[in-house]
Amino acid sequence: MDERIRELIRRQTEWQESRKNLTWEEKLHMVAQVREEVARLLPAYRRRAPNPQPAQEHEK
Amino acid sequence: MLNGMQSSGVVHAYAAFGAVAQMRYTEPVITLDLDILVALPDPDRLDLLPGIYEFCANHGFQTAGHAGRVGAWPVQFLPVYDALTREALEHAEICTLEEVPIRVVGANYLAAIALATGRSRDHERVLALLESGAASRAQIEALARRHGLSEAWGRFQKRLGDG
Numbered sequence: 198m199d200e201r202i203r204e205l206i207r208r209q210t211e212w213q214e215s216r217k218n219l220t221w222e223e224k225l226h227m228v229a230q231v232r233e234e235v236a237r238l239l240p241a242y243r244r245r246a247p248n249p250q251p252a253q254e255h256e257k
Numbered sequence: 258m259l260n261g262m263q264s265s266g267v268v269h270a271y272a273a274f275g276a277v278a279q280m281r282y283t284e285p286v287i288t289l290d291l292d293i294l295v296a297l298p299d300p301d302r303l304d305l306l307p308g309i310y311e312f313c314a315n316h317g318f319q320t321a322g323h324a325g326r327v328g329a330w331p332v333q334f335l336p337v338y339d340a341l342t343r344e345a346l347e348h349a350e351i352c353t354l355e356e357v358p359i360r361v362v363g364a365n366y367l368a369a370i371a372l373a374t375g376r377s378r379d380h381e382r383v384l385a386l387l388e389s390g391a392a393s394r395a396q397i398e399a400l401a402r403r404h405g406l407s408e409a410w411g412r413f414q415k416r417l418g419d420g
Contacts, residue, residue: 213284216285217283217284219284219285224284225354228280228288229330231287233329
């Protein structure tokens, strides 16, 4: 196996293991932050969307 | 908020379930809401949730599109809807979240409820709980047998290729 692929798999496994080792509260904080970030990005994404839905047109 | 709701009699009992509860045992999964199972004082009423909405509004927990909020989490309330969810609520475990005690549905019940719901992502939840070692096949099978889910359990195992 290519050394770079091996390294990538090693890092991915390490990342997965580190997520498992978080406390419940840490996991919830992580997911809450992702959720807030998605909510924050959503308006910009909608503005850029090529074919907005009728409801989104209404927002403009 | 949840403990206050229980002590003031708005709900008889509550427990977190769904993805938030699952994350006690597995790696993080993306979810938008905190799902809360509730037992209500008068479950025969048609309008089940106004008491909860009123409590949240009066205590400043209300948030757009949801009944309430616990910490950073918008909350969805779901009244117990069958014997399994009622039993899951009765056997909920007490954990701590942001230094506040919170009741949470345990791993085997989470798996059994997911089994009953039966979508692909629910099967993923059962698998994740089994792989984490928090839920056991024997316990899930026993719950499945008692709550008429033996067929669903069989389907799940077949899907895994070991049924």
